[in-house]
Amino acid sequence: xxxxxxxxxxxxxxxxxxxxxxxxxxxxxxxxxxxxxxxxxxxxxxxxxxxxxxxxxxxxxxxxxxxxxxxxxxxxxxxxxxxxxxxxxxxxxxxxxxxxxxxxxxxxxxxxxxxxxxxxxxxxxxxxxxxxxxxxxxxxxxxxxxxxxxxxxxxxxxxxxxxxxxxxxxxxxxxxxxxxxxxxxxxxxxxxxxxxxxxxxxxxxxxxxxxxxxxxxxxxxxxxxxxxxxxxxxxxxxxxxxxxxxxxxxxxxxxxxxxxxxxxxxxxxxxxxxxxxxxxxxxxxxxxxxxxxxxxxxxxxxxxxxxxxxxxxxxxxxxxxxxxxxxxxxxxxxxxxxxxxxxxxxxxxxxxxxxxxxxxxxxxxxxxxxxxxxxxxxxxxxxxxxxxxxxxxxxxxxxxxxxx
Amino acid sequence: xxxxxxxxxxxxxxxxxxxxxxxxxxxxxxxxxxxxxxxxxxxxxxxxxxxxxxxxxxxxxxxxxxxxxxxxxxxxxxxxxxxxxxxxxxxxxxxxxxxxxxxxxxxxxxxxxxxxxxxxxxxxxxxxxxxxxxxxxxxxxxxxxxxxxxxxxxxxxxxxxxxxxxxxxxxxxxxxxxxxxxxxxxxxxxxxxxxxxxxxxxxxxxxxxxxxxxxxxxxxxxxxxxxxxxxxxxxxxxxxxxxxxxxxxxxxxxxxxxxxxxxxxxxxxxxxxxxxxxxxxxxxxxxxxxxxxxx
Numbered sequence: 001x002x003x004x005x006x007x008x009x010x011x012x013x014x015x016x017x018x019x020x021x022x023x024x025x026x027x028x029x030x031x032x033x034x035x036x037x038x039x040x041x042x043x044x045x046x047x048x049x050x051x052x053x054x055x056x057x058x059x060x061x062x063x064x065x066x067x068x069x070x071x072x073x074x075x076x077x078x079x080x081x082x083x084x085x086x087x088x089x090x091x092x093x094x095x096x097x098x099x100x101x102x103x104x105x106x107x108x109x110x111x112x113x114x115x116x117x118x119x120x121x122x123x124x125x126x127x128x129x130x131x132x133x134x135x136x137x138x139x140x141x142x143x144x145x146x147x148x149x150x151x152x153x154x155x156x157x158x159x160x161x162x163x164x165x166x167x168x169x170x171x172x173x174x175x176x177x178x179x180x181x182x183x184x185x186x187x188x189x190x191x192x193x194x195x196x197x198x199x200x201x202x203x204x205x206x207x208x209x210x211x212x213x214x215x216x217x218x219x220x221x222x223x224x225x226x227x228x229x230x231x232x233x234x235x236x237x238x239x240x241x242x243x244x245x246x247x248x249x250x251x252x253x254x255x256x257x258x259x260x261x262x263x264x265x266x267x268x269x270x271x272x273x274x275x276x277x278x279x280x281x282x283x284x285x286x287x288x289x290x291x292x293x294x295x296x297x298x299x300x301x302x303x304x305x306x307x308x309x310x311x312x313x314x315x316x317x318x319x320x321x322x323x324x325x326x327x328x329x330x331x332x333x334x335x336x337x338x339x340x341x342x343x344x345x346x347x348x349x350x351x352x353x354x355x356x357x358x359x360x361x362x363x364x365x366x367x368x369x370x371x372x373x374x375x376x377x378x379x380x381x382x383x384x385x386x387x388x389x390x391x392x393x394x395x396x397x398x399x400x401x402x403x404x
Numbered sequence: 405x406x407x408x409x410x411x412x413x414x415x416x417x418x419x420x421x422x423x424x425x426x427x428x429x430x431x432x433x434x435x436x437x438x439x440x441x442x443x444x445x446x447x448x449x450x451x452x453x454x455x456x457x458x459x460x461x462x463x464x465x466x467x468x469x470x471x472x473x474x475x476x477x478x479x480x481x482x483x484x485x486x487x488x489x490x491x492x493x494x495x496x497x498x499x500x501x502x503x504x505x506x507x508x509x510x511x512x513x514x515x516x517x518x519x520x521x522x523x524x525x526x527x528x529x530x531x532x533x534x535x536x537x538x539x540x541x542x543x544x545x546x547x548x549x550x551x552x553x554x555x556x557x558x559x560x561x562x563x564x565x566x567x568x569x570x571x572x573x574x575x576x577x578x579x580x581x582x583x584x585x586x587x588x589x590x591x592x593x594x595x596x597x598x599x600x601x602x603x604x605x606x607x608x609x610x611x612x613x614x615x616x617x618x619x620x621x622x623x624x625x626x627x628x629x630x631x632x633x634x635x636x637x638x639x640x641x642x643x644x645x646x647x648x649x650x651x652x653x654x655x656x657x658x659x660x661x662x663x664x665x666x667x668x669x670x671x672x673x674x675x676x677x678x679x680x681x682x683x684x685x686x687x688x689x690x691x692x693x694x695x696x697x698x699x
Contacts, residue, residue, distance in 0.1 A: 041528075042528055043527045201672055202675060205675070206634055210419055210672075211668065211672065213418050213419065214415070214669070230529075230625045233530050237624070241542075242549055242551055243542060258527070262530050264532035264533075266534065
């Protein structure tokens with residue numbers, strides 16, 4: 001090779017890399033991770049979500065299209081105003097390209113609105129509301145791990161079909177609880193069951209015995225707990241104490257791995273629920289989870305941690321495939337490529353932004369079935385994604401329906 | 405089935421009993437608050453955190469030291485009492501002569517720090533604590549199934565409340581205590597060590613909160629924010645009963661448990677507001693509270 005051809009080759013190389021970098025805004029891809037770092041949702045997402053994103057970036061090689069990938073994080077304290085202030089700062093002065101994390105649906109709602117205005121993608125890996133892919137959908141939303149519909153469908157449908165027809169709801173008295181109850185009620189009625197009663201317990205109720213007594217005298221087959229976190233734990237504890245668990249089934253409509261782990265197996269053993277991911281499902285999930293646990297001091301991942309990794313990874317792959325970090329092009333690639341990894345089975349990102357993947361119906365193991373403290377669930381059923389999630393045509397997402 | 409105006413009487417008696425049980429919890433917590441306020445004039449916002457500390461101590465005892473529930477019932481209140489004494493000596497004492505607001509802010513700060521530390525150490529999901537074997541199971545009453553543990557709570561806390569009331573209102577020690585806060589200089593002149601009495605009283609109030617925490621551990625989620633949830637309600641109860649009235653705190657605690665229980669039956673949505681509604685009504689008609697002395 002003579003000198004001239006060497007120079008030509010070198011300049012061609014430089015030109016090609018700078019061309020690739022030119023397609024990455026500000027010369028880097030910056031991922032913002034928002035989360036409740038010290039409050040009630042800190043364990044199901046929090047620092048674990050930041051670590052999961054970092055892990056995806058590390059596994060991806062730290063660079064995409066030759067540009068570095070940077071991760072920053074912030075504590076939204078479950079406050080929508082704080083979340084949107086941080087997001088605005090990230091977008092306007094810190095060149096953040098994509099936001100992941102954020103558990104409280106109210107915070108996520110504020111963020112997605114802002115991100116859509118700025119034509120940037122939100123990876124909704126932690127929030128439960130299905131509004132983000134139905135009536136408040138956006139071409140820049142990608143909702144990953146789960147939603148209230150999948151949780152209710154996965155748990156309620158098989159139980160009604162097996163003959164548990166009469167249901168009683170203990171519902172958290174705010175938007176989230178109401179949504180969960182209404183979604184589950186639809187599933188119960190569609191499968192020939194009936195709702196014989198419901199109580200709306202204020203958020204943060206300490207003593208659920210009144211409600212459990214009412215449920216007991218209602219003659220229901222199943223008590224559905226349409227609440228979360230400590231409310232769920234307290235209502236379940238009370239049900240066991242009053243001997244209800246021997247007479248009726250309890251269905252937890254929103255139970256995370258961390259909640260199940262915190263429950264006494266003598267009380268919670270046998271309870272059925274739905275999750276999007278279980279660390280001990282197969283070789284693939286165990287391999288990833290062990291690496292995660294090594295980074296997190298031994299704490300097992302929730303479905304949200306795994307989903308956060310999966311969505312980040314899929315985003316980075318889409319940036320690479322699209323050859324740019326321009327949001328519309330990336331989103332088109334995300335929706336085009338199948339989502340198949342340790343977390344997502346038979347997964348794909350639907351037009352409305354819903355990542356449809358198989359869900360797991362699990363049962364909390366009793367004490368004598370457990371190997372150790374991390375051995376929590378027995379998987380009973382795999383629910384195909386199309387049965388778990390609300391179908392596209394029933395969601396009412398305008399832009400996705402008009403594309404049909 | 406016996407019904408009256410479309411109300412199921414059996415169900416209603418169940419709700420009344422449940423209300424009484426919750427009320428005995430409120431009474432125990434309100435008692436500690438009322439003692440500390442009545443005798444020391446400290447608005448103790450860390451009371452909820454001390455209650456949370458009691459529940460966590462019971463859990464830690466069981467998990468790491470193999471101390472069962474019964475040991476916890478004896479040792480934890482003592483431990484929390486000592487912790488309270490340390491708090492009083494090191495932090496509260498130096499600002500005791502300042503306006504009430506200072507001690508309120510200080511104890512509120514202490515509560516936030518404790519809650520934050522426990523969230524950091526143990527997470528926010530709550531920890532499991534089993535009902536002791538001796539108290540598992542329950543009794544089938546004509547109108548409801550009464551778990552043995554709940555029956556134990558109501559009996560035990562009523563004994564503690566009554567004992568405390570007797571100690572403060574009817575014994576010589578109680579008389580010293582009341583006199584020492586009424587007129588400390590005079591009591592000092594009689595050779596009574598007033599600062600010591602003040603410290604011990606704070607320790608005793610803290611111990612009561614710790615005791616309530618141990619009682620709560622088997623039935624409620626042992627979680628860092630358990631104290632802040634209940635504290636506001638208990639404050640309302642102390643206000644309704646009359647700030648500083650010992651007997652008033654106990655009776656109001658029980659009564660408000662019942663009021664809340666009935667609300668949970670008839671209109672659950674209002675169950676966490678009803679006590680504050682009562683508070684507003686009481687303050688409008690009787691500003692010193694139901695059992696308080698008019699200034």
